[in-house]
Amino acid sequence: xxxxxxxxxxxxxxxxxxxxxxxxxxxxxxxxxxxxxxxxxxxxxxxxxxxxxxxxxxxxxxxxxxxxxxxxxxxxxxxxxxxxxxxxxxxxxxxxxxxxxxxxxxxxxxxxxxxxxxx
Ligand SMILES: [Zn+2]
Numbered sequence: 620x621x622x623x624x625x626x627x628x629x630x631x632x633x634x635x636x637x638x639x640x641x642x643x644x645x646x647x648x649x650x651x652x653x654x655x656x657x658x659x660x661x662x663x664x665x666x667x668x669x670x671x672x673x674x675x676x677x678x679x680x681x682x683x684x685x686x687x688x689x690x691x692x693x694x695x696x697x698x699x700x701x702x703x704x705x706x707x708x709x710x711x712x713x714x715x716x717x718x719x720x721x722x723x724x725x726x727x728x729x730x731x732x733x734x735x736x737x738x
Contacts, residue, residue, distance in 0.1 A: 621657035625668065628652050628703070631696050637673040638684045645675035648693060650700050659713040663706045669693065 633646040653666035671680040671693075685693065709717075729735040 621655065623653055623655040623664075625651035625653050628667070629696075629700050633671075633689070633692055635686070635689045635692055637675060637678075638680060638686060638689070639673060639678050640676035642673065642675035645673050646680065646689075647672050647674060648696055650696070652702055659710055659716070661708045661710065663703050665702065665705050667700070667702055669697065 628650040630650075631648045632644070633648055634643060635646055636643045637646055649670045649672070651668055651670065653664045653668075655662045655664060671685075671689075672678070673680055680689075682690075726735075
């Protein structure tokens with residue numbers, strides 16, 4: 620019932636040569652940040668991943684294929700990325716549960732202390 624997905628933080632076009640097709644204007648680096656969500660809450664995590672794609676040969680370029688030049692550029696881009704601050708938000712359903720629990724607790728206390736009774 621929970622899910623996590625990544626949303627795009629930043630996309631950068633690189634002028635490096637593609638290690639696969641050697642095109643020099645088709646590499647794109649994408650930074651994504653992780654978001655976890657279920658019916659009770661939505662949270663932005665500090666988890667960031669990067670992905671490189673060549674739009675000329677339509678290949679995903681994995682770090683193992685990166686040249687020193689590409690690594691340098693990725694490092695540089697990484698430093699320039701501004702991640703969204705971590706956040707945690709409860710959804711209305713969670714608040715409804717909390718409110719219900721509180722009411723239940725208050726009810727139990729009122730009965731237990733004899734303030735309210737069914738006589
Ligand atoms: Zn390519």
